[in-house]
Amino acid sequence: NAGVIQTPRHKVTGKGQEATLWCEPISGHSAVFWYRQTIVQGLEFLTYFRNQAPIDDSGMPKERFSAQMPNQSHSTLKIQSTQPQDSAVYLCASSLGGNSDYTFGSGTRLLVI
Amino acid sequence: GQQVQQSPASLVLQEGENAELQCNFSTSLNSMQWFYQRPGGSLVSLFYNPSGTKQSGRLTSTTVIKERRSSLHISSSQTTDSGTYLCAMELNSGTYQRFGTGTKLQVVP
Numbered sequence: 774n775a776g777v778i779q780t781p782r783h784k785v786t787g788k789g790q791e792a793t794l795w796c797e798p799i800s801g802h803s804a805v806f807w808y809r810q811t812i813v814q815g816l817e818f819l820t821y822f823r824n825q826a827p828i829d830d831s832g833m834p835k836e837r838f839s840a841q842m843p844n845q846s847h848s849t850l851k852i853q854s855t856q857p858q859d860s861a862v863y864l865c866a867s868s869l870g871g872n873s874d875y876t877f878g879s880g881t882r883l884l885v886i
Numbered sequence: 887g888q889q890v891q892q893s894p895a896s897l898v899l900q901e902g903e904n905a906e907l908q909c910n911f912s913t914s915l916n917s918m919q920w921f922y923q924r925p926g927g928s929l930v931s932l933f934y935n936p937s938g939t940k941q942s943g944r945l946t947s948t949t950v951i952k953e954r955r956s957s958l959h960i961s962s963s964q965t966t967d968s969g970t971y972l973c974a975m976e977l978n979s980g981t982y983q984r985f986g987t988g989t990k991l992q993v994v995p
Contacts, residue, residue, distance in 0.1 A: 806982055816972070816985040829981055864929065872917050874934030875974070875983060 774799065777878035779865050785884045786855045794850040794881045798867030805848045806866040806875065807840055816864070822848060823870055855885040889913055890975055892986035899963045899993045907989045909973035911954040918956050919983065920947055921972045929972065932958070963993045 778797040786792050798805045807819040820830040822842040830840065837855075842848040852859055862880040891910045899905055909918070917936040921929040933940050933947040935956065940947045944963075949956040960967055970990050974983040 815987050818982045818984070821982050866929075872936065872976075874917075874919050874931055876931065877921075877929040879928040 777865055777867050777876050779863075779878035779881050781881060782879065783882045783884075785886060788856060788885055789854050792852045792855050792859075792883055792885075794852075794863050794865075794883070796848045796850070796865030796878060797846060798848070798865070799876055800846075802867035802869055802876075803845075804868045804870040805842060806868075807848070807850050808864045808866065810862045810864055810880070811860075819850070819863075852883075855883075857885045859883060860885045888987075889984050890973060890986035892971075892973055892989050894989060895987070896990040897992070899991065901963060901965055901993055901995050903963050903993075905960040905963060905991065907958040907960070907971050907973075907991075909956045909958075909975075909986055911956075911975050913954070914978045915951065915954065915975040916978045918949055918973060918975045920956070920958050921974065922969055923972060923988075924969045927969070932971075960991075963991075965993045965995060967991060968993050 780795045804823050806821040809817045818832040820833050820840045825842045837853045840850045862882050864877055864880045866875040866877045868875045889912045893908045919934045920932040922932050923929050935947045935949045937949050937951045944961045946959040970988040972988045974985045976983050
C-alpha cells in the first residue's frame with residue numbers, strides 16, 4: 774500500500790499560469806478530499822468526491838479553481854491564472870467513506886511568483 | 887465560529903514531561919481523528935477514535951462523544967515528539983472533516 778500519492782511534490786509557477794495538481798487515492802477508497810494549508814488560514818477544505826462524483830465543493834474559490842475525478846484512481850485540482858495568494862500546500866486525502874479515518878498524501882507545495 | 891477548538895495553542899516541555907492536549911467540538915460529531923505534523927511535513931494519523939480510549943506506545947487518546955471532547959496524552963515526552971498536533975471532526979451529517987488550528991509542541995532536552 775503506497776498510501777495517497779500526490780504529484781508533483783513542489784511546483785513553481787509564474788503569475789497568470791495554470792497549475793494542475795494530481796492525487797492518486799488509496800486503492801479501494803471511495804472518498805477523496807482536497808484541502809489547502811497555509812500558515813495563516815491553517816487547513817481549509819476545498820472539495821470532495823465520493824465514488825468519483827463531486828459531493829461538496831463549498832470550499833473551492835468560485836473562480837479559477839476546478840477539480841475532477843475522471844476515474845477511481847486519480848483526481849486533479851486545476852488552478853487557472855494562478856495568483857501569489859494561491860501559494861500554499863495542497864493536500865489530498867482519501868478514506869473508505871462514511872465513518873472511517875482519513876489518510877493524507879504528502880502534499881504539493883505550490884509557489885506562485 | 888470555530889467548530890473545533892484546540893488547547894493549548896502552543897506548549898514547551900522538558901524532555902520526560904507529560905502533556906495533555908485538548909480538543910473540543912461545538913457541535914455533535916460522528917467521529918474524530920488525531921494527526922501529527924512536522925514542520926513542512928505531511929499529516930500522519932495518530933488515532934481514529936470516535937469514542938473511548940485508545941493507546942499506542944506513549945500516546946493515549948480519549949474521546950467522550952457525548953461531551954464533545956477528545957484528549958491526547960503524551961507520556962515521557964521526547965524531542966522527536968516536537969511538531970504540531972491537529973484534531974479533526976466529522977459531523978453527524980457526514981461530509982468532510984473539519985480541523986482545529988493545532989497545538990504546537992516543542993520538547994527541549
